[in-house]
Amino acid sequence: MFESKTGIFLVAGLGFFALAFLVMGLLPWLIYRGEPILTVDDMVQKGIVPEFVELAERFPKQFAQYFGKPDEKSFAAAIRRGHQLYVGEACWHCHSQQVRPVSNETLRWGPVSHAREYQNELQMPVLFGTRRVGPDLAREAGRRTNDWHIAHFFKPRAVAPLSVMPEYTWFFDANGVPNRDGMALITYMQWLGSWLDHYPYYQGEGPAGPGPAEKVNMRGI
């Protein structure tokens, strides 16, 4: 078997791969299959974040043109587009969306990430992240104002003098007002973590140790 064509083809090629897939891939799916995969439309039922309404009030003309009224439908559209940009611009290669229970991350960012938070269509594939050049964004909602994000996306060093983030000037119109993509990305930022019962968390205010899982109530409307 160890040197035969069928042995290598069937056992090493197909067999061991299938074994690993069953144990390491299918098993976690079986464990979590009771948790439904929510759509963005399900999730926005919990409410619109105040920052989205604030964008509509601050830039009424542009907002109306891009999104219409700030309701659940336009909120969902903005989140979807923001997520698309977050993936397309590879934001997720310098920012994680995963608070770990170690390395004082709960003190810096807030409660530990819970499996339920990822059971939705915007985590297909999941955006745990791989590198933190900039901070984690899983608890970003409400931590900073829209103004801060507008300045930061346009010229990160204006608000964070040592930042190495690129200047995303193409998310703004000629007058320096965020365009549709800019507003969508800011909305996405202000939404990340807004599903928690309590937010925002600031450094030093988070619960010490692993976060309470029961607080993560994705379906609470």
Place this chain on the structure above:
Amino acid sequence: MASQAHAVPASESHEIRGLVDTRIVAFYLVTGLIFLLISMLAGFLFSMQFLQHYPLKGIALFSPGKWRLIHTNGVAYGFIANIFLGMMHWAIPRMTLRPVFDKRLSWFIYVAWQAIVLATVVGLLAGQAQALEWGETPIWVDPVAQLGLILVAINFLPPIIRAPGPMYVTNWYFIAALVWTPLVYAMGSFIPQYFFAGAPAGAIGGMFIHDLVGLFVTPLGWGMMYYSVPILLKKPVWSHGLSLIGFWGLAFFYPLTGIHHFLFSPIPMFLQYGAVISTIAIEFVVTTVIINFFMTLRGSGDMLRSNIPIRWYYVGMVNYFITCLQCSFQTTLTFQKIIHFTDWVVGHAHLVMFGVFGFWLIGFVVQILPRACGKAGWYSNSINEWVFWLTSSSMAVMFVDLMIAGLVQGYQWRDLAPWEASLKASTPFWLVRTVAGTAMIVAQFMFAYNIVKTLAAKPVAAGAAARPAAGGAQPGLAPA
């Protein structure tokens, strides 16, 4: 090796009998190197962002993040895949004494694969990346790439299956890789996009990243070592038993390791432990393979000095041992607390993909390209020496630099230093990284110059193409 020794007739007639399509080999090798240059320039561009001197800022098409994607995907699908395809076109007909399934299919695959890589680049620039690390190939390219990988298996498996008698080690790895690669691609590209969300999608994503290394690049890489090293050293591999342990150990443990990319994540903890244990087990398997190859080298150590491909191969193996040893530590929860999300991992990835497989592939090009093009030898062996020393020394600098940077970042984060403190502390390391990377790029351009000059030389007569000078000497498969 010994088992095939008598079955293989004198080597040089293979090309004459039209078994090996040397033209497609040359096309793959040169195309792969062009993609290497593009990918490296993309990496250089991205690294300049960290130094606040990004040369093309404010242009959406040159968004640094997008060029980071081109860097990693270009290396995987443009550089590594292309040269491996050329390598298999060279090695499989020689080992099996049979042509590939269909030579027209070979050329179709060649053209289709370049179209797939270019479509990926265009898609990434258009912001259509898929959120799967190292598989950011846009979702509309995925089915085409999947089909391409299946065609590759259809083209290369028949000669291996049809050849009578026992198989040589290389072909164990090739069969396995040709089965695994389409499976890995299908699993990673489709399941977390359309079926699984969240933590289970993370488990699949982790497996995809690691299987792409472990079940596509690694088996083809080791298959290539088992093919090339005995030829250049003119002796069989030291221990057949260790070859068996190496292959079956890799086949069993490697697919189980993927979840180690997401430790302390919401993926069930017992599976994280399982992935950690498998990863450490791999290190033992790797040690047996390394012992096997260094015992093979014993008595021929002088070849490291005189033969450039052998030097690329063995330095790559040393890097392989270092990177696997590092991995067996960094995969533990103790190390993960500090080094996860830091530049340590970036250094590790570069040492594996460039310091090991990049070195091996460059070594293969040095060994084969002049022969595949019917040239007497390299235009300049001293340029090849420079390429080796510049590349390998700057690789070592980059690796150590990023490893230390990762520790600095990790401890600062744990100690709750302001975020910007970690940026300030990282800047010198990022500068060294860019300088080391620049040296690597310069070396590859020197290599490109050497190739252009070599290809411009007059071809030798068909019969005399057999014995090129230093670096290219390869007496075919049969030990004398």
